[in-house]
Amino acid sequence: MPRTCLVVDDSRVVRKVARRILESLDFEIAEAGDGMEALAFCRAAMPDAVLLDWAMPVMDGLEFVRRLRQEPGGEAPVVVFCTSENEPARIAEALEDGADEYIMKPFDGDILEAKLTEAGLVT
Amino acid sequence: MRPEDVETVRVLVHARSGVVIDPGKTYQIETRLAPVARRAGFASLPDLVQAIRLQRDEKLMWAATEALTSGETCFFRDRAPFAQFREEILPELAAKRGERPIRVWSAACAAGQEPYSLAMIIDDERSKLPGARVELFGSDISERALEKAQSGLYTQFEVQRGLPIRLLVRHFEKVDEMWGLKARIRQMVRWRRINLLADLRGLGQFDVIFCRNVISGFDEPTRRRVLDQLARALPSDGRLVLGFDETVSGLTETLAPVPGRRGVYAPTAARIAA
Numbered sequence: 001m002p003r004t005c006l007v008v009d010d011s012r013v014v015r016k017v018a019r020r021i022l023e024s025l026d027f028e029i030a031e032a033g034d035g036m037e038a039l040a041f042c043r044a045a046m047p048d049a050v051l052l053d054w055a056m057p058v059m060d061g062l063e064f065v066r067r068l069r070q071e072p073g074g075e076a077p078v079v080v081f082c083t084s085e086n087e088p089a090r091i092a093e094a095l096e097d098g099a100d101e102y103i104m105k106p107f108d109g110d111i112l113e114a115k116l117t118e119a120g121l122v123t
Numbered sequence: 124m125r126p127e128d129v130e131t132v133r134v135l136v137h138a139r140s141g142v143v144i145d146p147g148k149t150y151q152i153e154t155r156l157a158p159v160a161r162r163a164g165f166a167s168l169p170d171l172v173q174a175i176r177l178q179r180d181e182k183l184m185w186a187a188t189e190a191l192t193s194g195e196t197c198f199f200r201d202r203a204p205f206a207q208f209r210e211e212i213l214p215e216l217a218a219k220r221g222e223r224p225i226r227v228w229s230a231a232c233a234a235g236q237e238p239y240s241l242a243m244i245i246d247d248e249r250s251k252l253p254g255a256r257v258e259l260f261g262s263d264i265s266e267r268a269l270e271k272a273q274s275g276l277y278t279q280f281e282v283q284r285g286l287p288i289r290l291l292v293r294h295f296e297k298v299d300e301m302w303g304l305k306a307r308i309r310q311m312v313r314w315r316r317i318n319l320l321a322d323l324r325g326l327g328q329f330d331v332i333f334c335r336n337v338i339s340g341f342d343e344p345t346r347r348r349v350l351d352q353l354a355r356a357l358p359s360d361g362r363l364v365l366g367f368d369e370t371v372s373g374l375t376e377t378l379a380p381v382p383g384r385r386g387v388y389a390p391t392a393a394r395i396a397a
Contacts, residue, residue, distance in 0.1 A: 086279070092292050102288040104279055111283045114197075118287050 002028045003048040003121065008038040008064065009082070010056040018051055018082070021109045025122055035059030039067055046073050049121055051112075052099070054083035062094060069098040078119045082107060124149055128172040132156070132187065135175065139188040140264055141320045141345035155190045162186070189265040194336065198236045198285035204335065204364050204386055209244045212362055212387075216330050217255035219360065224256040226327070230319060230334040230353070232261040235272025235312070236285070237333055239304060242311040243294055260329070262317035269314050275304035320345065323352045330358060335386070336366035343374070350375045354394045363388040 005027040007018045019029045030047065032038035036059040038050065050068070054061040061081060068074045081094050082103040091102055101119040103111055116122040129152060133144045144152065153168060160171040163183060175183055199205045216225045229238035238261035245257050263269050282291055282302045295302045317323070319337070332353055338346045353363055354377035363378060365371070365386050371378045377394035381387040 086297070088292055088295075088297060091288065095289065095292065104283065107283070111280070114284050115288075117202075 002026055004028045004030060004045075005049040005051060006030045006032060006038060006041055006047040006077075007051045008032045008035065008056070008061065009051075009053040010034055011053075014053070014082075018112070021112050022051070024109070025113060025116065035061060035064030035067075038064055039071075042068055042071060042074065042077070047077050049078045049080065049116070049119070051080050051082050054081060054085045054094075062097060065094070065098045078121055080115055080119055082112075124153055124168055124172070128169060131172055131176055132191070135184055136188050136191050137342070139184065139320075140192050140318065141342070141349070142192045142340045143342050144191060152191065155193075156187060159183075159186045159190045185266075189267055192340070193265055193268055194231075194233050194340075196233045196236050196336075197281070198290075199240045199287075200237070200285060200335070201367060202285075204333070205240055205244060207384060207387065208241065208331070208364075209248060211384075212331055213245070213248060213257075214252065216360075217252040220255070220330070222254050222256060224258045225331070226258045226260070226329045227331045228260045228262065228326075228329040228333070228356075230262055230317070230332060231337040232263050232272060232333075233265075233268050234277075234281075235261055235268075235275070235314075236277075236281075237261070237335070238272070238312045239275070239308060240285075241333070242308045243290055245311065246294070246308060257311075259312045260315065261312050262315050264316070264318045266316060269316055272312075273309075273314050275309040276301045277304075278302075319349045319352070323356060326356060328358055329356050329361065331362050331364070332357065333364045335364060336369070339366060339369050347374050351377055354378050354390050357390045357394075359390060361390060363390075 005022050007015050007029055009015050010033050015031050022029055030041060032041055034056040052061045065079050078100045079098060080101040080103060081099050084105040086104040094102060101115045103115050113122060129146050129149060132152060133146060136142055136144055156168055160168055165171040175187060227241060229241060232238050238259055242259055261272055276298060278301060294305055294308050296305060334353060338349055350371055357363060365388060367386055371388055377391055378388040379391045381389050
């Protein structure tokens with residue numbers, strides 16, 4: 001069964017780029033435009049992985065991961081931030097609040113694959 | 124580039140470093156030599172090659188050799204060898220050596236990702252290995268690569284290939300647009316310019332030698348020579364770690380694979396007798 005990855009980003013362009021790379025790594029993709037949409041998706045069906053932007057309207061990525069981790073089954077998905085936020089203190093905060101890995105934009109296929117390998121999703 | 128220019132460059136690089144350049148990769152040769160020509164003030168590549176041929180300028184010849192032998196690498200490349208170092212090689216040696224230093228050499232380390240990966244492992248494991256002393260050495264043929272390695276500065280792209288985010292947060296700090304290793308890690312590695320073709324007997328013994336994805340660039344006689352020299356630098360319980368695609372078989376009697384440990388080699392009785 002292919003694993004599912006929820007791509008959460010308010011930019012359609014970024015979602016499209018990520019989708020193309022993730023599909024080439026045999027993931028099945030779902031998309032959400034902000035944290036609230038993403039949380040609704042997770043409540044209906046927990047994905048195996050979440051690729052998560054930070055700054056988004058309605059609910060940002062950090063708030064999403066905090067809430068996700070409190071949901072029933074919400075500890076399971078591997079959450080990988082993918083954001084232009086690159087301050088070490090902010091990255092540390094994201095990790096403390098439940099993120100598993102972290103990508104600093106700009107990213108490419110090599111980085112995404114390396115990080116998913118790091119998170120144990122790609123072998 | 125004309126074929127005779129490519130040949131001049133191939134002969135030069137082989138004589139200096141043992142590295143065999145594929146003459147079919149003209150494009151790659153040109154891409155790598157272009158900055159050398161530019162920095163030295165030549166208008167074109169043929170001018171650079173002509174100067175190498177006629178003037179035999181040492182600085183120029185080394186600059187060309189460095190440019191054509193430098194390799195791409197990343198932190199924790201291939202992961203498995205580093206996991207083995209962390210989980211088996213390092214604790215076993217720590218138990219045996221007690222307070223005598225464990226000497227680890229990352230040979231041909233390019234811009235330093237390999238020795239720094241080992242340094243981060245040693246730093247992380249320190250509390251589990253009380254009393255252990257590790258001396259870490261990084262070497263490369265290229266002065267430019269060593270300068271970069273010593274600076275401990277990497278681009279955002281470089282720190283995202285192979286380096287887990289928690290290690291980035293723990294061991295690096297942001298330096299403008301770059302990421303710099305903290306002094307604690309940087310100071311663990313001692314650097315030295317070493318050409319593996321040279322006589323290595325003066326370097327002393329190393330308990331662990333990482334020499335990965337290096338010998339595959341050499342011709343067969345050079346591989347034999349380098350492997351024999353590395354074997355001589357190992358104590359009887361020392362370990363040589365090669366790249367996944369590299370082997371000692373058919374090249375030397377002085378090293379044998381460690382069963383079940385891909386890429387890890389130990390000196391044989393033949394080496395110990397010699």
